[in-house]
Amino acid sequence: MIVIFICAPKLSSNEFVFTKYNNQTGFENALYISMLGLLASMYAFSGYEGGATMAEETTDASISAPRGIIFSIIASAITGFILILAILYGCGENMAYIINGPSDHAVVNLFDVVLGGR
Secondary structure, three states, X not given: OHHHHHHOOOOOOHXXXXXXXXXXXXXXXXXXXXXXXXXXXXXXXXXXXXXXXXXXXXXXXXXXXXXXXXXXXXXXXXXXXXXXXXHHHHHOOOHHHHHHOOOOOHHHHHHHHHHHOO
């Protein structure tokens, strides 16, 4: 995330980051597209059963295990939000290249823009 902010040749404007809506999915329903975006982010919320597994070895497990799970969710949400902001600010004016670039993965194309100076 820090590399994107430091090395990006030009950062996106606040207007682009917070108000631009880009739909290249082929579907027209904005609510459906938003739900697809939320579904993709929900895949990141996995692995929280580790707190329940670790509860056997902790003291005061009935309090510390749920607290650990909640704190890990909060940390993931904050880190994910910062990552999304870094990606959006790093896009600059290169959205078409990032989506349709040489790689099939948009994040690889983003780092090509950020580190290659496109």
